Amino acid sequence: MKNRKVLYYILLIFTLTQYSCSEDTVNLLPVGDTEATYFQNESQMDAGIMGIYQKLGFFYRFGGSQNGNTAPVWHLPSDDLTTPSTNALENFSGLNGSNWQVTLFYTYAYQLINRANYMLEKIEENADFAYKKQPELKNHHKGEALFLRAYMYLQLWNVFGTAPLVTTRITEISDGYLPNSEETELLDQAIVDLAEAAQLLPDSWSPEMKGRVTKNSARGLRGKCLVFRGSVNKTTEDFTKAISDFNAIQSISLTPKYSQNFDVNFENNLESLFEYQANSSPSDVNPFLDNDNFAVIGEIGAYYGYFSQKPSWIGNSYYTATASIKNAYEEGDFRRTYNMDLTSGVNLNVKKYIRNTAYATGWGGQDYELSVNNPRILRYADVLLLKAEAIVRSNANLSEAIGLINQIRERARNSGDEYSDVPADRNVNETERQKVLEWIFEERRLELAFEEGHRWWDLRRRHIAGEIDLKNLDFHSLDPNFRFEDYNVNFPLPEQEVVENPNMNQNEGY
Template sequence: MKRIYLIIAFLMVLALPMSCNEETVNLDPIGFTEAGYYQNEEQMTEAVFGVYQRLGFFYKWNVQQFVHRVDLLPSDDLTRTGSGPFENFVGLDGNNGTLSNIYQYAYDMIARANVILQKIEENGDFAYEREPDLRDIHRGEALFLRSWANYKLWNTFGTAPLVNERITDLENAFPPNSTDTELLDQAIEDLSTASQLLPDSWDDGNLGRATSNSARGLLVKSLVFRGSLSNNSADFTEAINVFNAISGVSLMPNYRDNFDAAIENNSESLFELQADDNVLQTNGWLTTATDDFPVIGEINAYYGYYTTSFEAGVTYLATNSLLNAYDPADPRLSLAFDTAGENTNVLKYISTDQLVASGNPSNLSVNNTRILRYADVMLLAAEAIVRSGGSLAEATNLVNQIRARARNSVLADDQGILPPPSTEPADLSVPATSEAALDMIFLERRLELAAEEGHRWYDLRRRHLAGEIDLTSWDFSSPDPTFEFREFNVNFPLPESEVIDNPNMNQNPGY
């Protein structure tokens, strides 16, 4: 939280008495001051856009300090040519720059959201005089984005501090580590409120902003994640209720539609990063984003780690374990992977990609990253049904809907003729036990969500924490001979500089 300390120090400097004369007193201030900002709907909207803008930092290139590796490499789905700390868990410590970036980006999002929530309370009565309904929408957006950051922090660090109010003085500038599921608890509270405040949809000029379904989808995830650790049936029951409240969405006809630059913000997508083709690397409704913090306009996506275009040819590859998990006739296998590829075998986003047209030295992409898909939430709902003692047939039906879409995901040939659907993956019969049903669901999650958003690592991590699997003896399918997963690796190290500067904060055990 060094950034927070610097801001406080800066504010203290501004408060010091300064020499002045009549000429300097009468000068108009240059730019905005906080007292003169957050005064109307336009300024409040710009502040909200500033939180979305920081979300984009999780998906950008950032000169080889991109953070995708932290979500993608630790699982048994992906490996890389050459060794690395997120591939083999060796050499990880609090000085890792990528982990520091995740920490900084998340708390920047949280800080910006907290400022907005404060200003809505303080200035809301007059700032939304022309559009009073916008007040609740902005509050919902800030809560949703704050919850996404807390969800990310929990899955990455486990014990990162919980900051749910704006820090304005030194007394509150040193929050302690969170414990257990406190970060998820806050996310669940925020998302429950946000789902009631956000609109069901946006007009074409605002596509990509959070909706009520965005909040419900992330709420289902957070509830199931928390419930899988505590085995609290109330979390699973609530997750099912929230899932049933999701409306107006459906699986796309073809699996590949979810990664096509020409089919963004589709019926299956609950929330996406809004990448754009712009020389200035900004997104249409984010170009005016501003708030108390510096704003950098990058809002493009990056998938270069699936190609030989970065890190001297190092590439992220699907493991043999993942490729062998598919039935050879499952269309998802050929749509998502090139099984014959030696240096490049992940096709998601790549085969249907669209790069920024100009001024693009780093292979930036305009293909939106699908952060939250309905298929993901459907499978989590199936898990909630099983864990709550519900109908295994109902849970299996949700899985089979995913599999039916998969076998119908065939592509037309050069003459535009569609082949018949595949026979695989076939519908599954109802498992005999809840344990078998969970195995079925987690396998389907692996097949459907492979190489996306850290889904596999997050699932493995929470199951290890719940005692369902033991990652210390798990086959991660890593070819790196130095690979070693130890119990403490389930949480990554907190930035050492934050631990040193914060007297109330401890490093995660083992680092």
């Protein structure tokens, strides 16, 4: 899929040319394609689908300043990362609806959802003539749009808990004033979308299309949504359905080495279920442009400069591993030394995605830590541990759940240049369910550290479920003003959205 990034230029199809209605222009035909004349064949429909994928890049862009990216939304709230800088997403103090990074996250999410809804409409409208040569692409495209929309619903629930549920294309301003979703409605819709996507998507794509989502992607993400919903609603049926989805995943396995999941040379590997396809600009990367600029394309890579203090002028707005996550690993666990630089006194210590990377070409690449190393959004290790959790929570076979944990630990032992005895297998004869559940969350932390917000999303859902109290957790923040309140499990909705939408209410506490 990387060699198809030139298709990002097709975002022009989402920009309609405006014409003034003077006597000289009112009867002129439009120059170039319009919505009415585009989407006539498989190639054009495929370009539209690529436009949905493209929006994922906005969540990984630098954005022109230390406050221009959305990474703090999922990285900073947990006890894995802290920052010498003052950031409301790390210390929760002063977090409100004016927070720019939260606003960006919300904006990008709904832009992606709108693109998905747009293409779902076009697929239905144009199916009779647009898929003459490759009729199977209709289902595949619909499955991709549903999957990507569902991923945004999951993320919106993780960040805000409640946000408008938009399932159709909005063409009238009056239709845009939707109310807050309630309880787990965002997850509910994601689960429905992913069930359909799993039926429509292909088992695999051709090599040049590798990286596009498949049936396995939908099964894995649906199972994750079910476990998340089940953990807060305490519904056993969700866990049994999740196990069924996880069991349906085929031809996927753990990579032999842990490091291969974060090495630029092993992207879209046998453990991968969903990655953002980071790449270099066809010309010269410009980290100050977004990638909806068409004359000079902006970033289509992934920014990791918050781990390496790049560019240097971001000052102390970098993220550093906490004492908590350093001490969570056993001495000798390969994941500990791969994920972090433990040299005494080093604050730039997170190395997971920048140890074996490659940079976008041009002046903005290495100096800005603009990488072409794909962020791994969903991988099989995550799925195995979610399956173990579902087994424990549904009162199924504990030894099976422990066996899944041990698969992860065995891979870790074999990931270094030499075999390690650490981490040792968990006792498969353990009979205390709560103990095994804690083992699972410990393993999720060790295995998934510094990735896609896994630690914060896990802490958040457990707090909502009443299993833990985050007010009593030591987040190991460097900020002495740190203070977590119950309402912080949901971030504030953008204030402008709340003010302009009479049907939307701000989250409690903000």
